[in-house]
Each structure stands twice: as structure tokens, then as C-alpha cells.
Amino acid sequence: MGVIATQERRKPVPLNLTEILAPISGHLTEVEHRLLKQTDAFDPGVRSYVEYALDGAGKRLRPTLALLSASACGAPMDEGPLNLGVIVELIHVATLVHDDINDGALVRRSKPTSNSKWGNEISVLLGDCLFARALQIAASYPTTEVCRRVADATNIVCSGEILQTQNRFNFNLTIDEYLKFIEMKTAELFAVSCELGAHLGGADDAAKRALRQYGLHLGITYQIYDDCVDIFGQERKAGKSLGTDLAKGKLTLPVLRVLQKATPAEREEVNALVLQNGQGNLRDWMVLFGRHGAVEYTRKVTQEHIQSALAALARLPASDPKDRLGQLARFVAEQVQGIAR
Numbered sequence: 594m595g596v597i598a599t600q601e602r603r604k605p606v607p608l609n610l611t612e613i614l615a616p617i618s619g620h621l622t623e624v625e626h627r628l629l630k631q632t633d634a635f636d637p638g639v640r641s642y643v644e645y646a647l648d649g650a651g652k653r654l655r656p657t658l659a660l661l662s663a664s665a666c667g668a669p670m671d672e673g674p675l676n677l678g679v680i681v682e683l684i685h686v687a688t689l690v691h692d693d694i695n696d697g698a699l700v701r702r703s704k705p706t707s708n709s710k711w712g713n714e715i716s717v718l719l720g721d722c723l724f725a726r727a728l729q730i731a732a733s734y735p736t737t738e739v740c741r742r743v744a745d746a747t748n749i750v751c752s753g754e755i756l757q758t759q760n761r762f763n764f765n766l767t768i769d770e771y772l773k774f775i776e777m778k779t780a781e782l783f784a785v786s787c788e789l790g791a792h793l794g795g796a797d798d799a800a801k802r803a804l805r806q807y808g809l810h811l812g813i814t815y816q817i818y819d820d821c822v823d824i825f826g827q828e829r830k831a832g833k834s835l836g837t838d839l840a841k842g843k844l845t846l847p848v849l850r851v852l853q854k855a856t857p858a859e860r861e862e863v864n865a866l867v868l869q870n871g872q873g874n875l876r877d878w879m880v881l882f883g884r885h886g887a888v889e890y891t892r893k894v895t896q897e898h899i900q901s902a903l904a905a906l907a908r909l910p911a912s913d914p915k916d917r918l919g920q921l922a923r924f925v926a927e928q929v930q931g932i933a934r
Contacts, residue, residue, distance in 0.1 A: 608924040613917055617660050620670045624656045624678035631683065631726055642711070642719050646686055649702035654815070655681040657921070658786040662804050665914035666794025673734070673793040680727045680739075681786045684747055687723035688754070688778075690716055695758065696837040739789055746785035753777025762842035764864055768849050772813065775820075780812025803908040807918065810902035814895045814925055820845035821891060821932045824878065839867055846894065847887040848878075854885040892929055899926040 614621065628647050632640040656678030663674035692698070693706040694713050700706060708716040724747060731740040757774040760766050787808035791801045823838045824847065838845055844852070844867070852863055859881065866874050866881075882888050902922045909915050 608920055608927060610921075610924055613920045613924060614657060616913065616917065617657070617664070617670075620660050620675065621653060621656060621678075624653065624660070624675055624682070627675060627679045628682055631679065634726055634729070635722065639722065642707070642715065643722065645710070646690055646707055646719060646723065647683075649686075649704065651682070651686070651702060653678075653682060655685050655782055655786045658783060658808060658811075658918075659790040661914045661918050661921070662787040662790030662808075663794045664790075665804070665909060665912050665918065666791045666796040666800055668790070668794035674790060676730055676733075677739070677786070677789055677793060680730050680743055681782060683723050683727035683730075684743070684750070685782060687720040687727070688750060688782075690720035690723065691754070694720075695754075696841055698837050738792060742785055742789055742792075746781050749777050749781045750779075753779075753781070757843065760844075762867065763844070764852060764860065764867075766844050766849060766852075768846065768853060771844070771846060771849055775816040776809060776813055779816040779819075780809045783812030783815070784808035800909060803905045806905035807902045807922070810898040810905065811922055811925060814898045814902070814922075814929065817846050817891060817895050817898075818925065818929045818932070821847065821929070824848075824875070825932050842867060846891050847882055850887040850890045851881045851885050855881075859884075888932065891932070895929040896926060899923070 611618075629644065631647065632644045635643050659677045659681055660670065660674050663677070664670065668674055689701060690707050693701055694708045694716050697708075698706050699709045706716075707719055711719075727747070728740065728744060731743040734740065753774050753776070757778060760770070760774070784805045785808070787804035788801050791804045796804070820838060820843075824845070837843075839848070848863065848867075852860060855863060862877075863881065866877055899922050903919055906915060906919055906922070
């Protein structure tokens with residue numbers, strides 16, 4: 594009995610996101626304040642739309658990466674890193690507004706989406722306004738590097754969305770192609786948040802590259818996890834519409850793994866399940882996932898990316914912000930390990 598109790602005490606304690614981010618919580622609050630102040634830059638007739646889009650219970654992961662990366666490279670938490678946090682979150686929210694239109698999503702961050710409230714026409718333009726405001730702020734830095742990299746990243750993110758949209762219901766899509774799409778549409782913004790945070794800290798090229806690689810691998814992992822939530826999650830906990838990926842023909846990693854291993858008859862079954870509006874047939878999906886080890890494979894792929902993220906991070910000198918970035922990567926890894934359990 595004593596041995597069992599000792600073993601239970603030695604179980605790793607799950608990482609807590611609030612504790613990981615405690616040292617920068619005040620700075621994240623300031624980013625939040627600055628984010629909501631962006632409504633002042635818009636015409637009075639537009640402000641209520643912008644405020645609605647920005648006033649949500651988002652995770653603010655991209656500002657977190659910007660602040661921690663800047664701090665890891667010695668930057669003070671002044672205008673530079675704080676405004677960078679605002680920029681990357683504006684771009685992220687803009688992509689969410691457009692994603693919800695494409696997916697026909699009704700709920701985001703536990704409240705009605707912009708498109709469900711005001712229709713697609715206003716929502717498209719709202720997303721455009723948020724993109725434009727992010728570039729306006731980026732252009733205010735004394736160096737053109739920030740604006741140039743933000744514009745490059747925005748281009749890559751939108752291109753990734755186009756490629757993924759082009760490949761809806763493409764049952765011949767490969768896993769490598771899928772990984773390329775999510776690197777572009779999600780991981781690029783993680784990467785540029787880290788890279789520009791390092792730039793604002795005066796880091797050398799090696800440190801910038803290391804943090805960029807960390808952000809890319811973390812972003813890939815996070816998007817795979819988010820895709821899995823769409824299949825296995827609960828809307829109440831997720832705070833957003835689920836099942837939209839399969840309903841719209843977006844083939845994500847567990848499904849692609851089944852397609853990669855399936856017999857011709859099973860491929861026909863997958864095709865039928867997707868065309869029948871996927872998530873409602875979760876029991877059928879779980880049979881296919883179990884038969885081909887799709888969930889285990891998904892965990893393996895994400896673990897490899899987390900290890901690559903941590904390896905990139907190891908090139909930086911020791912610091913508390915560096916440790917926090919490592920903990921953040923491990924926290925995301927823990928979320929992936931918990932899928933479909």
C-alpha cells in the first residue's frame with residue numbers, strides 16, 4: 594500500500610497555464626487593454642463591430658510568445674513588445690473572423706460569431722479592417738523590419754488558408770501536404786511572433802532563427818491539437834462550433850492517417866462518412882481510428898514537433914523566460930496526449 598501511495602505521489606503534476614504565464618500576466622493585461630483601445634482608430638459606425646470581434650476570452654497565445662521571446666532576448670516590456678502582441682493578435686482575430694465565414698461557424702469564444710450576427714458581407718470587411726490595422730501599427734516602428742515581416746507572415750497565413758480551402762474533399766491529400774498547409778496558416782504566425790520578439794530584444798540571427806523554429810514546431814502541434822478538438826471535443830468546453838472541419842471537407846491528421854492505411858473498401862467508408870457530415874458518426878470514426886492507430890500516430894507526430902521545438906529553444910542562453918517557453922511547449926504536448934481519452 595505504501596509503495597502504491599509513493600508511486601501516486603511521484604506522478605508528474607500537470608502543467609498549469611496560469612502558473613506558466615504568471616510572470617507576464619500584467620503585461621498580457623496591458624496587451625489586452627491596448628487591443629481593446631484599437632476601436633478608437635475606426636470610424637464610430639464601425640467601432641462596435643471591431644469591439645465585438647476583439648472582446649473575447651481568447652488564449653492570447655501569440656502575444657504570449659511575442660512577450661516571452663522578447664524577454665528571453667533581454668527586451669524590456671515597453672512599447673515594442675506590447676504593440677507586437679497587439680499586432681499578432683489582430684492578425685489572428687482577423688483570420689478567425691474569415692475562418693468562421695468559410696466554415697459557417699455559429700459560435701466562437703463562447704458567443705455568436707460575427708457572421709452569425711451580421712452576415713458574411715460585413716464580416717469579410719471586418720476581418721479586412723483588422724488586418725489593415727495590424728499593418729498600420731507595424732508601420733509605426735522605427736525600423737521597417739517589423740512591418741516587412743508582419744506583411745510577409747500575413748501573406749503566408751492567407752495563402753495557407755487558400756491552399757487548404759482548395760483541397761477540401763480531396764481524398765488524395767497527403768499528410769505532408771496537410772502539414773505544409775497548417776505550417777503556413779497557423780505556425781507562421783507563431784513563428785513570426787517569436788522571431789520579432791527576439792528582434793525587438795536585439796538578438797543575433799542565430800537566436801532569431803532558433804525562436805522562429807521553436808514557434809513553427811509549436812504552431813504545427815497546436816493546430817493538430819485544435820483539429821483534433823474539432824473531432825473529439827465538446828462545444829461547451831471548447832467555446833466554439835465543432836465538427837465544422839469534417840462537415841466542410843477539411844481532412845485533418847487522424848483522418849489522413851486512416852486514408853493512408855485504409856483498404857479500398859475503407860477508403861470508400863471514409864469518403865461516405867465525410868460526405869455524410871462527419872462528426873455525427875463519431876462512433877464509426879473511432880472504429881476506423883482504432884483499427885489504424887490514428888490517434889496514437891497523431892500523438893507521435895505532435896511529440897516529434899514538440900521535441901524539435903525544445904531542441905531549437907535549447908540554443909538560447911538560460912533564463913526564466915526561456916524556461917517558460919519550454920513549459921508552454923510541454924503544456925501543449927499534454928493537451929495533445931489527452932485527446933480521445
